[in-house]
Amino acid sequence: xxxxxxxxxxxxxxxxxxxANIAFGIISVIAIGAALRMVTTNNVVHSALYLLIVLxxxxxxxxxxxxxxxxxxxxxxxxxxxxxxxxxGVMLTRARLGGxxxxxxxxxxxxxxxxxxxxxxxxxxxxxxxxxxxEAKLIGYEPQRTAEVADAIFSTYIVPFEAVSVLxxxxxxxxxxxxxxx
Amino acid sequence: MYLTQYLLLxxxxxxxxxxxxxxxxxxxxxxxxIELILNAVNINMVAFGTYNADIGGQVFALFIIAxxxxxxxxxxxxxxxxYRNRRSIDVSxxxxxxG
Numbered sequence: 001x002x003x004x005x006x007x008x009x010x011x012x013x014x015x016x017x018x019x020a021n022i023a024f025g026i027i028s029v030i031a032i033g034a035a036l037r038m039v040t041t042n043n044v045v046h047s048a049l050y051l052l053i054v055l056x057x058x059x060x061x062x063x064x065x066x067x068x069x070x071x072x073x074x075x076x077x078x079x080x081x082x083x084x085x086x087x088x089g090v091m092l093t094r095a096r097l098g099g100x101x102x103x104x105x106x107x108x109x110x111x112x113x114x115x116x117x118x119x120x121x122x123x124x125x126x127x128x129x130x131x132x133x134x135e136a137k138l139i140g141y142e143p144q145r146t147a148e149v150a151d152a153i154f155s156t157y158i159v160p161f162e163a164v165s166v167l168x169x170x171x172x173x174x175x176x177x178x179x180x181x182x
Numbered sequence: 183m184y185l186t187q188y189l190l191l192x193x194x195x196x197x198x199x200x201x202x203x204x205x206x207x208x209x210x211x212x213x214x215x216i217e218l219i220l221n222a223v224n225i226n227m228v229a230f231g232t233y234n235a236d237i238g239g240q241v242f243a244l245f246i247i248a249x250x251x252x253x254x255x256x257x258x259x260x261x262x263x264x265y266r267n268r269r270s271i272d273v274s275x276x277x278x279x280x281g
Binding site: 017020021024028031032035036038039044047048051054055058061062065066067069070073074077078081082085086088089090092093103104105108110111112114115116118119122123126127130131132136137138139141142144148149151152153156157160161164167168170171172174175176178179 | 183184185186187188189190191193194195196197198199200201202204205206207208209210211213214215217218221224225228229231232233235237238239240241243244245247248249250251253254255256258259260261262263265271274
């Protein structure tokens with residue numbers, strides 16, 4: 001195991017950033033495995049908990065990319081708020097929390113075919129464009145600090161920021177109006 | 183590290199999310215799969231922002247997170263309304279344009 005890892009490191013040269021790659025491999029295996037379980041499990045609550053694992057892995061990917069504020073926001077907003085909201089949705093719409101056989105369409109092979117085709121097309125075009133060329137290398141990048149994010153939001157991106165705040169207000173009022181019991 | 187591996191991870195998560203949207207009957211699970219798709223897009227945003235040393239990628243990832251929060255709030259309200267009217271959240275039951 002260790003020998004194969006060091007052989008791999010030798011084969012790919014010094015520019016290959018080994019610890020980050022090992023971390024990326026572990027994170028991506030966890031993320032894809034949990035995502036696959038999320039769309040195939042027959043239990044709604046388990047599906048929400050697998051979604052939690054995927055969201056945490058995506059936060060770890062942000063950390064790996066040096067985007068610390070995006071990772072913190074991912075944990076706070078997605079894991080802290082959206083997942084709880086989804087669990088409330090599960091709770092309010094079905095009384096029993098057990099498994100359910102009737103959760104998928106019968107024609108799931110069509111969905112599988114569509115998503116596999118999509119993956120092949122996207123993967124081919126990504127590989128064709130970037131592949132393992134030298135210009136696609138992510139070496140020695142600087143982490144993007146929270147202060148830089150704040151500067152950018154409140155100077156360059158101030159108009160989209162205000163638009164998002166109005167959108168959140170509209171969504172808040174809209175959700176209350178739609179879900180209110182008359 | 184290469185940019186390609188992040189893009190491929192994002193593409194895989196995106197396609198798994200599309201599979202979930204296409205095959206799930208339960209409205210809440212469809213919303214969960216949409217969250218997965220938005221997360222895959224966010225990985226792309228942050229990866230390109232790091233690759234180009236541009237802060238805009240991370241900023242737009244934050245905007246997408248905010249929009250996803252709004253989307254899931256309104257979406258769950260609609261699912262609750264469908265459940266209240268039809269006693270079912272099967273998305274294929276909600277096929278009528280009126281009552």
